[in-house]
Amino acid sequence: MKNKLLLSTAIASVAFAGFASAETKVGGNLEQTFNALSSDTAATSARSFGAEHNIKLSSSKDLDNGMTAKYGFTLEADSTAKADAKYLTLESGNFSVTFGEDVGNDIDISAIPYVDDYLETVGGSTGAGLAFTAIPSAQTHESAHISGDYTYNGTTFTAMYAPSSSNKQGDSTISDSGGSLSTLAINGSLGVEGLNVTLAKTTLEQANGADAGDDEDATKMGVSYSFGSVTAGIERFKNDSGSTDATAETTADLYGIAYGADNFSAGIYLLKNEREATTTEEEAKMIQLGYNLGGLGIALSYMQIEDASFVSGSDADVIQLHTTQKF
Numbered sequence: 001m002k003n004k005l006l007l008s009t010a011i012a013s014v015a016f017a018g019f020a021s022a023e024t025k026v027g028g029n030l031e032q033t034f035n036a037l038s039s040d041t042a043a044t045s046a047r048s049f050g051a052e053h054n055i056k057l058s059s060s061k062d063l064d065n066g067m068t069a070k071y072g073f074t075l076e077a078d079s080t081a082k083a084d085a086k087y088l089t090l091e092s093g094n095f096s097v098t099f100g101e102d103v104g105n106d107i108d109i110s111a112i113p114y115v116d117d118y119l120e121t122v123g124g125s126t127g128a129g130l131a132f133t134a135i136p137s138a139q140t141h142e143s144a145h146i147s148g149d150y151t152y153n154g155t156t157f158t159a160m161y162a163p164s165s166s167n168k169q170g171d172s173t174i175s176d177s178g179g180s181l182s183t184l185a186i187n188g189s190l191g192v193e194g195l196n197v198t199l200a201k202t203t204l205e206q207a208n209g210a211d212a213g214d215d216e217d218a219t220k221m222g223v224s225y226s227f228g229s230v231t232a233g234i235e236r237f238k239n240d241s242g243s244t245d246a247t248a249e250t251t252a253d254l255y256g257i258a259y260g261a262d263n264f265s266a267g268i269y270l271l272k273n274e275r276e277a278t279t280t281e282e283e284a285k286m287i288q289l290g291y292n293l294g295g296l297g298i299a300l301s302y303m304q305i306e307d308a309s310f311v312s313g314s315d316a317d318v319i320q321l322h323t324t325q326k327f
Contacts, residue, residue, distance in 0.1 A: 039316035106141035111222025113231040113258035115288035116299035129308035136218035155188025
């Protein structure tokens with residue numbers, strides 16, 4: 001037993017000796033959010049504070065075989081700290097393979113030049129009733145997954161696969177109860193200065209071969225162009241939830257233009273969201289202002305929502321103040 005212990009210790013020492021000298025970087029951020037809501041629905045008004053605190057550790061090491069290993073995780077401080085995002089990336093030239101959770105190019109990438117939070121964050125998580133979300137019910141990168149990335153001419157091509165949609169970040173057990181997820185994505189300039197193209201497709205398969213409906217399918221197509229201090233973008237998101245319900249399919253069009261100079265930025269955004277077999281169209285308009293004080297970022301968002309959740313006359317106004325400190 002003693003000889004086996006000595007042998008295993010020696011093997012471990014050889015295997016991990018090179019990693020001991022890798023430099024570890026520590027970072028993080030503190031975020032505070034204040035929301036004020038006025039709505040025509042039952043919740044006529046609401047005000048709330050929110051906060052998020054993260055600590056990030058990352059490192060990289062050149063391996064003996066010529067590859068580079070990059071690894072790290074983010075601790076999200078809640079009632080109990082948990083590893084929100086974690087990854088191990090093996091990189092060689094323009095190609096890399098990543099094993100991780102809550103990392104990577106997925107369908108949540110956007111061509112819209114937001115100053116701060118996305119339309120769905122400001123209009124949805126605040127309780128304003130916005131039904132639109134530019135992501136399917138599950139995202140591949142949030143579950144334990146493997147992805148391959150190839151970068152060429154300013155563009156990243158991604159293929160990502162997660163065996164189970166129920167195996168989320170922070171879980172300590174392996175689960176196969178959820179259906180598998182897969183994403184194909186392209187994001188980058190295609191070699192054209194100022195251009196940014198976003199194409200992504202995600203499929204969520206029914207768990208365990210269930211036949212109650214079809215697989216969920218989501219597609220995003222977007223393009224933006226920067227000329228000087230101004231960036232303009234358009235995007236279309238289509239989602240089929242796989243349900244047998246007549247309202248299973250939605251199509252949303254997004255438009256945005258933003259200006260940024262020195263530490264100041266401003267943006268104007270428009271959303272039109274349609275649902276199959278529904279005559280009412282959900283609309284939202286948003287203005288964002290941002291300022292960087294050097295270590296403290298401040299962003300103000302104002303949104304108007306018409307016919308929220310495709311209900312005629314369900315209108316809302318949202319004001320969000322968001323601060324971010326990074327260290």
